[in-house]
Amino acid sequence: GDSVTQMEGPVTLSEEAFLTINCTYTATGYPSLFWYVQYPGEGLQLLLKATKADDKGSNKGFEATYRKETTSFHLEKGSVQVSDSAVYFCALPYTGGFKTIFGAGTRLFVKA
């Protein structure tokens, strides 16, 4: 069945470091892919999305490219800030359904 696997955390980086959070998926068909972010004390919010193969989603300096050949949607940012400290979730809508499969989440700590 459909599934999402993302790298375990926590990930600890210094400010201005490069960030990669890996996400791979298994799906029937060609769904959209999402990254959500959860800041401390808040719910999840959509960070970026890609709707088809080779699409690149971007927002707030974060980017992710939908790669069908490697079934991946890795999240990257060239220079993280303390304010990026949060939990990041990769997500895959069920093909043809209403539900979304969420990865386990990766907690990011950024030190000043």
Place this chain on the structure above:
Amino acid sequence: DVKVTQSSRYLVKRTGEKVFLECVQDMDHENMFWYRQDPGLGLRLIYFSYDVKMKEKGDIPEGYSVSREKKERFSLILESASTNQTSMYLCASSPTGISNQPQHFGDGTRLSIL
């Protein structure tokens, strides 16, 4: 912007009580969802609803029920609260039953059962 509002940020209840968690969305979304979030377990779907009075079980429905009498409101009910239901509860909504639409989340209710 879509607003999903959960009635309480923090709630403390006693074992055996009947507990109601309320969620309201203001964007006329057809789909609404209840999740619980626990350390190391990620988000787990409890119930969802794709229309008024319609509901479907998610992955962990045991010990919970839901009510959707109006389109904008989706309630989660703990029939007889137990300590293992202490958790963060997140409500979400999404527009018409197109699977590729993202969900919009409330800020969560942190529920403690003593």
